[in-house]
Amino acid sequence: MDSIQLHHLLGKMTREEKIGQMVQLAGEFYKEEDSENTGPMHEMNLSPEKMSTIGSVLGVSGAQTLIDIQKEHLAKSRLGIPLLFMADVIHGYRTIFPIPLGIASTWDPNLAEESAILSAKEAAVSGLHVTFAPMVDLVRDARWGRVMESTGEDPYLNQLYARAFVRGYQGKDLINNKMSVAACIKHFAGYGAPIAGREYNTVELSERTLREMYLPAYQAGIDEGSKLVMTAFNSLDGVPATANKPLMRDILRKEFGFQGVLISDWASVGEMISHGIAADLKQAARLALKAGVDIEMMTGGYLNHLHDLIEEGEISESLLDEAVWRILTLKNELGLFEDPYRGANSKEEKTIVFSLKHREKARKIAEESMVLLKNEKQVLPLDIQQKIALFVPEEQSKDVLGAWSWKGQQSESVSVYEGLLQHVSKESIVLKTYSPLKNENHKDWLTEVKNVDVIIIVGGESSYMSGEGASRSNLKLPAEQIQLIKNLRTTSKPIHLILFNGRPLDLTDISQDVDSMIEAWFPGTEAGSAVANLLFGQKNPSGKLTMSFPRTVGQVPLYYNQDSTGRPLTPYNQDDKYLSRYLDVENSPLFPFGFGLSYTEFKYSPMQVTVAESKEEVRIEVTITNNGNLSGAEIVQLYIRDKVGEVVRPVKELKRFKKIFLEPGQSAEVVFQLQKQDFKYVHQDLSVSVEAGEFDVMIGSNSEELEIETIYLDFKKK
Template sequence: MFDTRISRRAALMGAGAFAAWMHNPARAMLWQAGALPVPAFIDGLIARMTLAEKAGQLTLMPAAWGGGVATALNPAGNGPSFDGQLDEVRQGRLTGVFNGNGAEMARRMQTAAMTQSRLKIPLLFAADVIHGHRTIFPVPVGEAASFEPGLAERTARAASYEAAAAGIDWTFAPMVDIARDQRWGRTMEGAGEDVLLGELIAEARVRGFQGKDLKDDDAMLACAKHFAAYGAAEAGLDYNTVDISERTLREVYLPPFKAALDAGVLSFMASFNEISGVPSTGNGWLMEEVLRGEWAYQGFVVSDYTGDMEMIDHGFAADAREAAKLAFLAGVDMSMTSGFYRDHLPDLVEKGEVPVARMDASVRRVLAMKARLGLFDDPFRRIDVKREKARSRTKPTLALAREAGRKSIVMLKNEGDLLPLPKAGKRIAIIGPFASGQHDINGPWVVYGDNGQAVDLATGVKAAVADKGLVTVVEGSGVEAPVPGGIEAAVAAARAADVVLLAIGESENLSGEAQSRAEIVVPAPQMALAEAVAAVGKPVVVVLKNGRALALAGAVVQAPAILVTWFLGSESGHAIADVLFGDYSPTGRLPCSFPRSPGQQPYSYAHKPTGRPNPPGDLQPYKAHYRGIPNSALFPFGHGLTYGRIEYSGLSVAPSMAWDGELVVSAKVTNRGSRAVEEVVQLYTHDRVASVTRPVRELKAFRKVALAPGASEVVTFRLRRDNLLFIGRENKPIVEPGKFDVWIAPSAETEGVRGSFELARA
């Protein structure tokens, strides 16, 4: 059984002892040390294959036998019947399928491959196991709010434990795209806006999915996606153009992919978007020069769903044949869904337009991966119907889901110490479209989980309080439409209550892929509900459901207490109740900045100062800000409150750091409150003068510190020259001597304690 406990190494990483690790040259050697072996029999197998069979090994298709959400994602009408797909298996025309219907489906398909195909090459079964399989964990951006890479590793390990038992060899996760425009719906699938946090979460999830040995029956192949810069889509519009400098690409968007590679990820997925006029699926510079050349990557690259086909609509390829040629020669080994490689690669090779050696190299990568997964040794190692059921939604995985849920919750406000609520003696009205019901709990991008098995808010609250009769539940409004009589019923319930839990925000179909939003606000009908309930005058706790940062306004932002609860998965209601009633003091921090207005997007705390920054204080004319609002977040990256009262003091930092030396930076953090808490202490720097302008702040390390009531701890970080790297004018990493500002603070836009130091010349 998988172990939900955190390892000592993972704990250290989560606590901030990763500063040296992040820039240690030994880190770059990991991939070389674990070079992908190619068993001797594979070249002999390739020599026996026809061109059609080789193309089959480079063709991945949606499973014809899906069911439920999988069918909605991959409509059966887009391909053959299950019997037809079995015929393709017998003919060697498929390397595998994805989002299929569990172990029984996999057993039947693998049996056909191993008994009825000419070469008996095992199939590869893949799936979108994004934030859980049957047990659903918080959406990744919510889990990133825990600021615990070790937690992300454990939930990925648990997801792999469940999914591998259902015959799944390969997951299309983690998504490691940096998201700095909250209009982009796929924000929910990554780790937010910060590069360092993105790197750490990427590494953790790769380790979790792949386990100790890919041949283990509870390990899955991970896939770093989407390569590259998908999160930089113009205006946050999904699938849109990306046009950024190579420096920004290398400094912001590529590092999490490199971190995933260094953690041992063995598959990459090309992104849908173009970069500076070249679609990623046809971008040889990206795949061959950077990924395989500079980074020495030895795994394989798969297109995203119909990514090669979409180059035709991009205006980059004239037809299917040319699209196949461009994608393959650019370095995309495997085609997903379109069938273009199966249909056109044999002819392209026969005509001399694609070298047979290139085709053999891609087939070798895929077959070597199947060998590393143990499929040639035992094609059925992950296919066991009894084991599939036995590993599904076990007590340990559900307990982990509850832990992950409560650690993902971010408390934005808590005026007058409204929270935590007492468990007895208070009449509670839960009002809003997410107050109760088996809907919108698990979150977007769940293929196999069931909202019907998830715990809603009302159930969680009622399980926590002493008298369920004191809890009233009223819908009040739909997500995007009013409910007849809803506001009147909500107002009546609020008047009869001592405190209101206002459960509002986004539904599952307002976040995720293809759900870009021009206005990242609480929908108007819910805002009308919030205003009416607030007018009653009772204390209101906003319980926000969301897959991205939102621009909060009106009665919502004016509420005395606000909890960001994202989509927390299977144990959602229990996890929220744990925080509401004080069984757990909130520890989450924002992985993405909440803007003052949707019009601020894209926004990141790590923005450049410009030549006309507004000085501290009132807004001044002819300075860099929008009319009426400062160039800052409403709730910045890293923000989150606890049930304590935290003070920062006593910064200690030497005036200079030797070129080859180490700088110790420390501060005292004190809990003046009456409850035990965990504070996420964050270290930021700013390079005052550089040959390339630098962001106003950059996160360099963080540490989670447990503080008893009245307790203090001196929190220490260590900086080295490598922590001050940036991408210079030649698009290479450099470090320059000079003056640096440094903060130890509770968020990216608060002072905490501040000092400075000088990096000496060599």
């Protein structure tokens, strides 16, 4: 449908039909069997006439189901405007990939893109048009449950991943590629910084920090072409995002140039009443539309009050037309007017969804995402001749998918035990299950493990313990896991800890009691296969953290790129009390941003830094050599520090990285180029520029183990 035809369609719509397009309902409304006006339909004041005007549905899937819903809807729609089907396809549809925080730990945006491509295929063939992903919120507080859905604490990395996920979901040609879905950047804005790490809580950020640290990833996803943006639940500068006109109209629309659909999060329009900025749903609807929200998800503000608000002169009809035009444009960009069933195909659904090819890619990405946190005396990889005692949480052996694995089936996932059996026989494994909550007596187990060579403990969190609504004030392992580890430590057998979790944990209590630790995150469908391949050396770990792991919860929010302080703690003033420090714990994390070990050893040559004659460009070279006996990948990281700025600058900022693969004894030269724009930052007046001066250039394997060289750059004002 061309633009003229689309305008003609808009012109034929009644006000009620326009309002209907701005309403999103959950799938339960399309499973209503009772002919009476009861239940959810009654609560939303939905009549059959209003149902025929609705514009979008969330949370329902399956090719034939969606085809049937669409057919029935089109038969009742006066103008034949098709429904949009949306869902939370966050890290996989039925084939579940690692959680986004795990995917981020690959430090490979190409893998993020590949996971999104395959997730989109499964979703599209099952009838979906839009995914509520990616979440690009920058996060610094591990107490917040939704860190699992983020890509970490660094704005540069987050921008790269935002672009990669959008490319993967949408592809290059959304209208002709029926195996793609429209992406939705979320949550705009600042959702990842709730006070005290508590879900849905207030966010308090200066505008300069918001612009420098938090907004860049949203803008990157929008620049990559994301078709939708979702408002955040939180308030910012005292105004809930869904009613925040300066945020949505000025920054999102005018500054970022976003022309797509802005959708509220679940019931966030109605939540303005609880926030205390709207007396009722009618006032909330007025605030949301004036802020620029095109689609209201699951509250009846638009449905039941927009007509009266227009009649009363509270809002103009033009605001309605503006919102509906964007919704119709999205449907047109998806090709729904020509093909309302788009990619939905129940026959292909059976061969594409959860295919062997997709599962194989899920395993490979899981292997790349896992981080080796400890490997004392190189106790890993294991020998297949060793006898193993495996301890797994009771009823959680297959709880490896994590939150937001909507259609994923735990029964289809590979447990660690099943993964080990791909390498050794049943007779080589003594399997024990323990309760993660009960304080059991482990004396009998201590006797049973006398004849094994190594002990593997699967620990961490249950999937319930992270994700939306799963904020925690205690980041330690469950007490029973800690006690189990300490009891088994008395056997003097090597202990290998495999962690399944959705956030950085406080591992201080047990870090000295285990010989190796693998941070596996929630790795998805092929979890056990990936873990076993790492344990037995079929895959050399190469993942690195994109969030810092604290020594104690009292350190959080904890992040590597903290601002300089007037009284910094340095190696030369450790005995001074009156510094920015704790009395009872080090300032540093237990495991820093960018950290991750390998089964081999990489040696860095002294870096060579060359400043161009213009004094505006820098070339950094370093040679990396694999000095070990195994092939492996290293992620070389480049940081800078602006030593004197108009405003306080971070102690370090990631600017480049490169993942290289080296055989034993092989060397590779890594070259980074930095230009003037890499040194720019947000000033007091919110302008973005750079000044001449001294900068530290730092290179290394993580954010703490770095070689430093100071250079002078004379940026010319243009």
